[in-house]
Amino acid sequence: MKIAIDAMGGDNAPKAVVEGCIDAANEYEIEIYLVGIKNEIERYLDGVTTKKGKIHILHAEEIITNEDAPVQGIKQKKDSSMVVGLKMVKDEQCHAFLSAGNTGAFLAGSLLKVGRIKGIDRPALAPLLPTVKGGCMLIDAGANMDCKPKNLIQFAIMGSIYMEKVEGISSPRVGLLNVGAEETKGNELTKQSFELLKKSNLNFIGNIEARDIYSGICDVCVCDGFAGNVVLKNTEGLASTIMTLLKEELMKTTISKFGALLLKNSFRSFKKRFDYKEYGGAPFLGINGIMIKAHGSSDGRAIKNAIRQAKLLYDNNCIERIITDLKDTGVNDIE
Amino acid sequence: MKIAIDAMGGDNAPKAVVEGCIDAANEYEIEIYLVGIKNEIERYLDGVTTKKGKIHILHAEEIITNEDAPVQGIKQKKDSSMVVGLKMVKDEQCHAFLSAGNTGAFLAGSLLKVGRIKGIDRPALAPLLPTVKGGCMLIDAGANMDCKPKNLIQFAIMGSIYMEKVEGISSPRVGLLNVGAEETKGNELTKQSFELLKKSNLNFIGNIEARDIYSGICDVCVCDGFAGNVVLKNTEGLASTIMTLLKEELMKTTISKFGALLLKNSFRSFKKRFDYKEYGGAPFLGINGIMIKAHGSSDGRAIKNAIRQAKLLYDNNCIERIITDLKDTGVNDIE
Numbered sequence: 001m002k003i004a005i006d007a008m009g010g011d012n013a014p015k016a017v018v019e020g021c022i023d024a025a026n027e028y029e030i031e032i033y034l035v036g037i038k039n040e041i042e043r044y045l046d047g048v049t050t051k052k053g054k055i056h057i058l059h060a061e062e063i064i065t066n067e068d069a070p071v072q073g074i075k076q077k078k079d080s081s082m083v084v085g086l087k088m089v090k091d092e093q094c095h096a097f098l099s100a101g102n103t104g105a106f107l108a109g110s111l112l113k114v115g116r117i118k119g120i121d122r123p124a125l126a127p128l129l130p131t132v133k134g135g136c137m138l139i140d141a142g143a144n145m146d147c148k149p150k151n152l153i154q155f156a157i158m159g160s161i162y163m164e165k166v167e168g169i170s171s172p173r174v175g176l177l178n179v180g181a182e183e184t185k186g187n188e189l190t191k192q193s194f195e196l197l198k199k200s201n202l203n204f205i206g207n208i209e210a211r212d213i214y215s216g217i218c219d220v221c222v223c224d225g226f227a228g229n230v231v232l233k234n235t236e237g238l239a240s241t242i243m244t245l246l247k248e249e250l251m252k253t254t255i256s257k258f259g260a261l262l263l264k265n266s267f268r269s270f271k272k273r274f275d276y277k278e279y280g281g282a283p284f285l286g287i288n289g290i291m292i293k294a295h296g297s298s299d300g301r302a303i304k305n306a307i308r309q310a311k312l313l314y315d316n317n318c319i320e321r322i323i324t325d326l327k328d329t330g331v332n333d334i335e
Numbered sequence: 336m337k338i339a340i341d342a343m344g345g346d347n348a349p350k351a352v353v354e355g356c357i358d359a360a361n362e363y364e365i366e367i368y369l370v371g372i373k374n375e376i377e378r379y380l381d382g383v384t385t386k387k388g389k390i391h392i393l394h395a396e397e398i399i400t401n402e403d404a405p406v407q408g409i410k411q412k413k414d415s416s417m418v419v420g421l422k423m424v425k426d427e428q429c430h431a432f433l434s435a436g437n438t439g440a441f442l443a444g445s446l447l448k449v450g451r452i453k454g455i456d457r458p459a460l461a462p463l464l465p466t467v468k469g470g471c472m473l474i475d476a477g478a479n480m481d482c483k484p485k486n487l488i489q490f491a492i493m494g495s496i497y498m499e500k501v502e503g504i505s506s507p508r509v510g511l512l513n514v515g516a517e518e519t520k521g522n523e524l525t526k527q528s529f530e531l532l533k534k535s536n537l538n539f540i541g542n543i544e545a546r547d548i549y550s551g552i553c554d555v556c557v558c559d560g561f562a563g564n565v566v567l568k569n570t571e572g573l574a575s576t577i578m579t580l581l582k583e584e585l586m587k588t589t590i591s592k593f594g595a596l597l598l599k600n601s602f603r604s605f606k607k608r609f610d611y612k613e614y615g616g617a618p619f620l621g622i623n624g625i626m627i628k629a630h631g632s633s634d635g636r637a638i639k640n641a642i643r644q645a646k647l648l649y650d651n652n653c654i655e656r657i658i659t660d661l662k663d664t665g666v667n668d669i670e
Contacts (some may be wrong), residue, residue, distance in 0.1 A: 106360055132464040132576060142514055145522035179477055179564040187480035187561045210565045211572030226522045230562050232543045234569045237546030241467060242577055243609055249601040256601045262594030266584040 001029075001095050001314045007036030008063045009101020011297050017100065018302025020049035026051030027180040027304075028311055033058045033088055042200035050312040060084040061332065063101075066296070072105030076111055079185040082106065086113040100283065100298045107143050110287045119321060119326040122147070123286025124155045124225070125293065126162065127206040127232060128279040133216030134278050137163055137325035143284070149192040152176070152222050153331045156202055158285040159324055165316035166309060167219070175218030177206035177227055182207070190225060197222075200329055208250035214289075280305035284303035284314065285322070290314055336364075336430050336649045338625075338642060339423040342371030343416040344436025346632050352435065353379035355638025360388030363646055368393045368398070368423060371416040391619060395419040398436075401631070405439030409447055417441065421448040424624035426449045431645040433616065433624035435633045440480050444522060454661040458621025459490045459560070460628065461497065463614040468551030470614050471499055476620070477564035484527040485555050487511070488666045489535055493620040493657055494555035500651035501644060502554070510543035510553030512562055517542070524559060532557070535664055552657075612622045615640035618648065620657070625649055 005021060007014040014036055021032050022045070030053040034041050038059040045055065056162040062080035064073040074083060082101055086109045088094040097114075099106050107125065116123055128135035139159040144151060147264035156174050163172035176194055178186040183194060185207060205294040210231055219312050223231070248261040260267075280302060290313045296308045313319075326332060340356060342349040349371055356367050357380070361597060365388040367375050373394040380390065389453040397415040399408040409418060417436055418532040421444045426655040435439050440456075442460065451458055460478040464472035479486060491509050498507035511529055518529060520542060534537040543552050545566055558566070585595040594604075615637060616629035625648045630640045648654075 012590070059428075128358075132580065139427075145514070155669055177565065179568075180559060190561075198448035210487075210567075211567035213569070214572050216574035224522075226514060226525075226561060227565050230512065230565050232545075233514075233571050234545035234548070234566050235573055237544075237549050238570055238573050239577065242574065245467065249605040250598065252601065252604075255597050259594045259597030259601070261584065262590050262597070266587065266591045266594070269587075270581055270584045 002033065002093065003096040003310055004033045004035055004058070004085040005096060006081045006085050007034045007041050007099070007111070008103050009099040012299060013100065014041050014194055015044055016299050017303050019300030020091050020298070020307065021055055022048055022050060023300060025050035027051075028053055028307070030307070030311060032056065032307075033094060035060050035088070036087040037061065038079070041279060042089035045274055049289050052110070055334070058084060058088070066102050068105060070102065070108040071112070073102065073105045074109040076284065080110055083142045087278065088108065088113050095314050096292065098292040098294060098303075098306055098310060100168040100281075100294035100296055100303065103293060105168060105290075107284060110284050110291045114287050114289045114291070115290050117322055119323065119332050120154055120158070120286035122151050123284055124158065125284050127214055127282035128218060129221075129232075129235065130273065131214050131216035136213055136218060137215065137220045138231060139220060139222055139245070140225040140226045140228050141232045141282065142267040143197065143239075144225040147189060148222035149189060149196050150331060152193040153196050153200060153226065154205075154326070155191060156197060156200070156222045157325050157331065158327060159222065160202055161318055161321050161325060162283060162304060162313070163219045165318050166312040169219050170185050171203045172219035173205045173217075174202045174220045174222060175205050176229070177210065177221050177223035178207035180207065180209065193222070196294045204292050224291070258301070280307075280309040283309065288319065290319065305324040336366065336646055337366045337428065338433060338645055339370055339393070339420040339429040341416045341420050341432070341434035341436050342369045342376050343432040347630065347634060348464065349376050351634050351640050354363070354635030355633070357383055357385060358635060359642040360385035360390050360637040362386075363642070364664040365387055365583055365646060368420070369643075370395050370420040370423070371398075372396065380577070384464060393419060399440045401437050402439060402638045402654075405437065405443040406447070408437065408440045410443040412500065416590065417444055418448065418606070421445065425449050429534040430649050431627065433627040433629060433638075433641055433645060435616075435631055435638070437619060438628060441480065441628050442619060443620050445626045449622050449624045449626070452621055452623050452657055453495070453660065454667050455489055455621035457486050457489070458616050458619055459493065460619050461494060463615035464548055464567075464570060465549035466549050470502060471548055471551065471553060472555045473563050473566060474555060474557055475560040475563050476567045476617065476621070477560045482524060482559035484531050485525070485666060486522060487528040487559065488531050488535060488664075489536070489621070489661070490541075491532060491555060491557045492571065492660050492666065494557065495537055496653055496656050496660060497541035497618060497620060497648070498554045499654065500502035500653050501647040504554050506538045506554075507554035508540045509537045509555045510540050511555060512545065513542035513555050515542065515544065520566060525669040530555070535666070539661055591615075611627070615642075623654065626656070
């Protein structure tokens with residue numbers, strides 16, 4: 001498998017990206033094209049040998065930063081690591097593209113440069129949320145604002161395939177994000193989507209509420225990109241606020257500081273259970289190529305896990321499977 | 336001020352409700368009508384004298400439970416504590432109604448029995464979320480699913496009045512819940528609402544993301560009831576999951592148990608900072624009477640604080656102020 005990786009994207013680039021690539025190439029038989037400013041990449045790669053995979057450098061002069069407007073960035077910075085990487089997939093020289101850079105540019109670039117799978121109206125960004133029982137795919141988490149029921153069904157199909165093939169869950173439980181469990185609850189979109197999901201051959205478990213996501217009630221949580229983005233960011237914000245406030249309390253007195261010291265391992269073990277880095281990145285499903293968006297703050301481990309994700313998507317022919325399932329379910333006959 | 340209180344609503348009713356009423360009547364010059372099954376209320380009230388306020392019992396034979404369908408419950412259980420309490424406001428014998436019971440029935444009953452303020456198209460349920468800097472009003476948190484921009488402007492006006500008059504914040508900062516800070520972000524609803532909010536005379540600070548709510552970026556967070564409900568339930572679910580997992584870690588070893596013991600006070604102080612009970616209940620704003628929905632798990636303190644809320648809404652003529660502000664802003668000339 002060949003994968004193009006944006007060496008310049010993310011808060012810790014290129015160091016963390018190169019480190020993740022080295023780890024991955026030691027473990028997997030893959031060919032990595034690290035795209036970006038050559039001598040900056042070489043700083044971390046020089047003299048390194050890898051056990052199983054190969055790493056090539058593909059020079060690209062420009063960088064799309066978080067300050068760049070997405071579409072403009074893609075259109076104007078033609079020699080950026082993002083655009084050059086995407087072009088590798090478009091030209092079928094690579095099977096996958098991975099970036100920890102500007103999310104908007106990543107989404108716009110995937111659509112503009114690589115394009116959709118035939119039959120998918122709107123590709124969806126689909127991160128995994130940590131739950132008590134493992135990961136729950138949130139699809140869509142922000143790529144599509146005003147959605148139609150048909151879009152949500154396509155999200156559900158793609159999410160199910162991902163959770164089965166990449167996470168190894170047989171017959172993944174699909175839940176529809178809603179304001180209550182009853183069938184009649186929700187807005188027009190969820191009411192109509194409920195009917196369609198019920199008729200589908202997915203393992204649809206019905207409406208779920210945002211409070212139940214973390215208990216692991218479902219494997220795929222389907223919603224429009226507005227609601228999904230609210231869940232994702234609310235989760236990030238609340239978790240970080242709770243940790244900040246807790247730290248403040250623990251540093252208040254000598255006794256509490258001593259107590260916190262005794263609990264160092266417990267806190268570390270706790271933190272690990274809520275660590276997105278274990279899951280790698282968020283696939284952008286529905287693009288005619290494997291697209292993985294890693295978190296901006298990814299370290300080497302997160303990048304390595306994102307490469308692993310891309311490899312599983314490739315090894316399990318997930319894109320082909322999406323195309324087949326779309327035909328089988330007849331979702332595209334729905335208006 | 337006269338307030339009707341559903342003595343039978345909530346997980347700890349009627350005990351917690353009666354206790355909260357006694358505390359409130361010791362502190363405020365109010366007249367409380369405790370509505371519910373007389374002898375059950377008397378069990379906790381017998382022989383009690385209150386310092387400043389008065390408590391009356393108003394017998395009602397039936398109870399609307401959480402299992403009752405909202406509208407059906409209101410229509411069929413005419414002699415329930417909920418319906419009899421609401422009727423006290425409708426008949427202008429009380430200024431306010433408070434319940435910790437079935438939320439759906441509370442919302443439906445408020446609309447059916449008491450009705451909207453003239454000029455408010457859709458009343459909104461508006462709880463306060465805890466933030467690092469105090470409470471942030473989330474409006475609407477689930478009463479209205481598919482909203483129009485006009486509804487969101489009305490929510491913003493009502494929320495601002497509440498935060499100014501009840502929480503004492505001058506010129507409350509209004510944020511529009513969205514997927515990004517930029518003006519062009521969001522779905523059709525938020526894009527159109529942004530334009531209207533920008534033109535209003537509210538202290539509109541622009542789009543806010545769900546991650547920023549807890550840092551106290553705004554005093555009023557405006558959104559449709561679907562997104563608001565997602566935020567509210569996501570917050571509840573995540574906070575409780577984090578606490579459960581943390582407790583599990585702390586109970587794992589002898590050392591961690593000892594550390595946890597030393598941190599008992601820290602955890603208590605931390606918990607208090609995230610305690611909704613401090614805020615009382617969620618006002619249902621836009622109804623032609625003061626309506627407070629207390630949390631189902633309310634204890635006496637939460638009930639007392641909810642009564643305090645109702646009193647502040649009354650003392651500051653908030654309903655009249657909503658009517659005036661609606662006229663001034665001309666929001667109702669918008670289609």
